[in-house]
Structure formats: structure tokens, C-alpha cells
Amino acid sequence: MRRIVSILPVLFLVGPVWAGVWITLTSLGDGKVAIGYDATSESQLVRAFALDVTVTGGTIVGIADYTVGDDNYGYGIFPANFSRYITVNPTTGMVDSWDAPAYTPVAPFDTPGALGGLGTDGITIEMGSLYDTGAPSKTGVLCTITVSEGTCWVCATGNAIRGNIVMEDGTEVVPGEACNLLCIEEFPHWGGYRRQYADWVAYGKPNCWCRPPTGSGYQCDGDGDGLTEGALKYRVFSKDLGVMVSQWKKKIAEVTNPCADFDHKAEGPLKYRVFSKDLGVLVANWKKKDAQLPGNCPRPE
16 A cells, blocks of 8 residues: 555646547446546546536436545545545554545535535546556446436536546546436336336336337337338338227236237226227327327326
8 A cells, every 4th residue: 555645636737638538428227327437548547537427317326336545456536535534644654444434436515616416416526546556447437326217318527626537647638528318227117107117017018118229119109019110101000000909998917918008007997908098199199100209108197
């Protein structure tokens, strides 16, 4: 373990430049997203990251899978929290223990330029390296975050106030922005989807109810077969009518093709799953093409 003489000088800057350091976002499923980096086109290593991570359609509820400490091939120095939770031994000049539960990469919300933190739609993370021999690589994963909702845009950008990305020579780099739809589930189970999710499970999790690429995205608009039809490529047409007719007035335990349940609801005192409202959906969208339909099934109630 190297001597901890000074941590914050890694944020000494010589002026921001654009360079070949990219932030990567990878969906791991169940609302978990890996935040990585790629600096393989650079001649030197990254010394520190200051990033804003935001989500649209949820909140960030957890952060994990990050390296803690120094000289371990990672970015385990967290400048915003170091002085709050880590003590340097005055005799040895080293940290006796990195074992502080609150010592995380998330900068406190009251730190200048930091976002709201866990439980909000944005966090600021600060992660630096300090090593003798255990230098980090030019590409890897910094951490993972967990998002509360099933469908969300995740974006990661440099935090200019807190230093963006700092290279080994002190140069400040503005990273390329990463922004992707990542937390999407094949069928969401939160908010206005909870009842539909339960019915989807009861049906045996039919693919047709799901979002693309598992489903067509048009099933709740009357697309019973998951295909376009005819030379004009109608999304809702005669074969979809055939699917619906084959399931007419069936209850959930009797339905053999849940793709016919366009409105995802039971109807009437006998709780028919395919009945007049499903017919209404099909009629409203009869002979419509993809461009004429939203294509974002399932939709919340």
C-alpha cells in the first residue's frame, strides 16, 4: 500500500480538452447498469473521473461493484468522501482501513456541483486511482448502479465543476457523452403496469405482450399475429381478426392465445378476456400501418 501523501492534487487541471476517453453503459438486467470507460486510444492512463449519471423514468437507488482503496488496479479513491470517512495514519502515512460503509463514489449532494444523490434521478460519482504497481487498465467497469424503474434513459457525462476526467499528466478531458435506453424490461412490473404484469405472468409470459425485440410493440393496438400483412403491410388486418375470433368470450384460464387480449383486461361480470373492448381496439386500428400506430406496447394504464 502506497503512502497517502496527498489525494486531491489528482484534480489539478491544466485546462479541458476533447480526447478519446469514452464512458460506456451496459444493461445487466433487473434495472442494473454497468458504468464503464474506454481510454484505449490514449497514450496515458486516466487518473480520476468526475461524472454525472442521470436517469429519466426512475431514480438511482443503489451503487455497487466498485473498487475501494489504493494500488489495486482500480479507481478506489473517492475525493468527495475521502476526508469525511478515511483517516491517514500520521506515523505511517498510510490508510489503516478502508472499511467505512459510507465511503462510496457518490459525491454528497451538498458538495459544489454535485447532483442529488441516491434516491433521486441523478448522482455525481468521483473515482480516482493511486498506485505503486497496481495501475488500472485503459478500459474497464467503474461501478454498477441500480435504477428503481423498469424503463429508463441512462446518461453519463463529465462534471465540469468537479473536473470531468483527469489524465496522468493533469490534463482535464471532456468525455464523450453516453446516453442510452438501458433499463427496459421485456414486460415492466412497476407503477401502472403492475396489474398487467400479473396477468402476463398468469398467461405464461407470452412474447407478444412484450416490447421489441421480444414482441412487435403493437399487440395492444390489435396486432394479434405479430406480423404485417399484405402488399401494403397493414399491421392490423384479417389475420389479427382471426386471432381474436378464436379466443372470443374466453376467460383467462381458457385462453389459448393471449395475443388476442388487446386491452389486457377482463370484461363484464363473467370476466371475459377477449370481448367487445378488444374488438373496439382492433376496429379503431383496422388497416393501419406501423407509422400510423404508436408502437410502444405495453402501455401503462
